[in-house]
Amino acid sequence: MTGNMDAVGPVPAPGPDAVLPAVRAVWCEHAWLGAGGVADAVRVEVDGAGTVVGVLPGVPAQDGDVVLSGVAFPxxxxxxxxxxxxALRGRTHDRGGTFWTWRETMYRAAGALTPALYEELATAVYAEMVxxxxxxxxxxxxxxxxxDGTPYGQGDSGPHAMELALARAAVRAGIRLTLLDTCYLAGGFGTPLEDGQRRFSDGTAARWLDRLASLRTTISALYPAQQVSVGAAIHSVRAVPEDQLAxxxxxxxxxxxxxxxxxxxPAENEDCLRATGRTPTALLDSHxxxxxxxxxxxxxxxxxxxxAVLADAGAVVVLCPTTEADLADGLGPAGDFRAxxxxxxxxxxxxxxxxxxxxxRALEHGERLRTGRRGHFGPEELHGIAALGGAAAQGRRGAGFRPGCAADFMAVDPRSTRTAGSSRAQLAYTATGQDVTGVVVGGVLVARDGVHATLGRPADLLSAAIARLDEAADAPTGPGRATANHRRGRH
Ligand SMILES: [Zn+2]
Structure with missing residues (x-):
């Protein structure tokens, strides 16, 4: 366990009513308190489990405080x-095609992964994120x-080698991880797995459930839930036949x-209607x-x-606006879901x-493009979706400046090239990740000015990890040889 994760590290998760003493504090030059506006000189006290226990505006920093410059947000x-x-970024965008042709390239990258390569790549990706x-x-x-679909064994750190590689990557990067172990059994409705999908499958839902139970036991013995927890996923109604959904x-x-x-x-909907007579949502709902x-x-x-079915059930709708644009998926009905x-x-x-x-920003812009009007998602709502919606999807406490919230913050420079002149209340519409001056997880600083506190520059980590993956894919006996060939146009 790395030092930067002490706050979300070895401390057992407290019960819901436990009140622990503050062990550290984060002092924010300015802090965005939602409807309360932006306050100056805000000192946030944090307990040993990484939870906010006190928020004091208008006070000076004390020795030992983590200091965030700029405006801090959840x-x-x-x-x-x-x-x-x-690993596919910048390698598929110029070829035209669709989601489905992009997916072929993605399968080739998946084929080259080993636990060690995946740990290195995921560490870099999580460092970039944080x-x-x-x-x-x-x-x-x-x-x-x-x-080839056979499970990893004892020589590979056991049957959960890939999952543990991701957990270690998240811990090194200092990001909280909800590992959604995914059931993936079929290549489509009535279609067997393709070769490139074989390593995704446990064969049956029952065997996936057994592996999931074992993974939960393994992870909970190694990490507190606020650091790494296990969730579940059904890849899609395409990939899990109806009898297995049951x-x-x-x-x-x-x-x-x-x-x-x-x-x-749309093709998923058409296939689902043809095979089951229901939309994917209705199919899941019927089970x-x-x-x-x-x-x-x-x-x-x-x-x-x-x-209506999703909203009435209290489900979370996870929108991925930049991906949906990049893969030409289409523009989802975000405003209708909200309404x-x-x-x-x-x-x-x-x-x-x-x-x-x-x-x-892409969420709001999508609605503007869809409706021909501005002003759908205000800054408070956007930050709420980013912080609390994403936490709800993970079954986690959300971040915020209130006692009981996770002490996770990101601060941005309000006077950068992009943000200079912006109202502090409108930074959601002007700032980018390049303007982030500091990031705190559980009250502990994990990155400052784009540089990770213990791992260094994410760009260096990403370059090294992707080069090593390319090398493995290029090896004459490498499992993913086709990946590099495809990337270079040697089909
Ligand atoms: Zn996805």
Whole structure:
């Protein structure tokens, strides 16, 4: 365990009513207190579990305080990530095609991953995330087994080698991790797995549930839940046949957050209607899987009825606006979801962009483009979606400047090239991750001016990790040889 994670490290999770004494403090030059506006000289006291226990505006910093310059906001909770997709950034954008052709390239990258390579890459990706203000991440993880589908064994740090690699990466980067272990069984409705999908599958939902139970036991013995916790995911209704959905509905423990890719593409809806006579939302609902522990990721192509079902059930709708634009998924009905009372969250998904500020802005811009009007999501709502919506999707406490909140903060420079002249209240519309001056997780500084407190520059980590993945993919016997060939146009 690294020193920077002391706040969310070895301290047992307190009970809901436990009050622990403050052990550290974060002093903010300015802090955005939501409806309370921006306050000056705010000292936030934090207990040993990384929870806010006191907020004092208008007081000086004390020796030993973590000092955040600029305007501090609640840390953003990333509700949807596939860490290895970061290796595809800048390599697929010029070829045209669709989500489906991008997916072929993504499978080749997945084929090259080993636990060691994935740990290195994920450490770099999580360092990139945390340096721009994401303080927790829901990792939608489906690369479970060896490329041929056989489980990892004792020589590879056990059957959870890939999952433990991600957990170690998050701990090193100082980001809170909700590891969404994903059930992935089929290549489509009535379609077997393709070769590139074999390592994603446990064969049956029952075997996935067994592995999930074992993973929960393993992770909870190693990490407190505020640092690493385990959730569940159904990859999509494409990838889990209906009879297996029924098994999951019956046996998934009720306290586990559940995520699903939902109606990202019209083709998924068409196939689902053809195979089952229902929309993906209606199919999940008919099995009792739509509830307040569900996070529906994308929900781009949904009917009015689907929107009502998700909203009424209290599900979280996880929008990934920069990914949905990059992959030409379409513009989801964010405003309709909000009007229906759905809870919203944001995710960076395939990581063509990793920046909570740009994700918040893209949400508002999408609504402007859709409606021809400005002013849909105000700054308070955008920060609420980024911080609290993403935390709800992970079953975590949200970050904020109130006792009981997670002491996770991101501060931005209000006088940068991008933000100079901006009203402090409107920084959500002008700042980017490049303007982040400091990030705190659990009261502990994890990044300053884009540099990670213990790992250094995310750019260096990413360059090294992606180069090593390329090397492995290029090796004559490498499992992902086709990846590099594809990237260079040698099909
Ligand atoms: Zn995804």
């Amino acid at each position: 840390g953003a909770a990333n509700a949807h990530s596939h860490a290895f997709h970061r 340096a721009v203000g994401w303080t927790s991440v829901a990792e939608f993880h489906y690369v479970h087994h060896r490329p 098994v999951i509905a019956q046996h998934l423990p009720p306290d586990v957050p559940l995520h699903v890719h939902l109606s990202e593409q 009792g899987l739509v509830g307040d522990r569900l996070s529906a990721v994308h929900a781009t192509h949904v009917s009015g009825r689907d929107i 229906a009372g759905a809870r919203l969250a944001l995710g960076t998904d395939q990581h063509a962009v990793v920046d909570p500020w740009l994700e918040m």
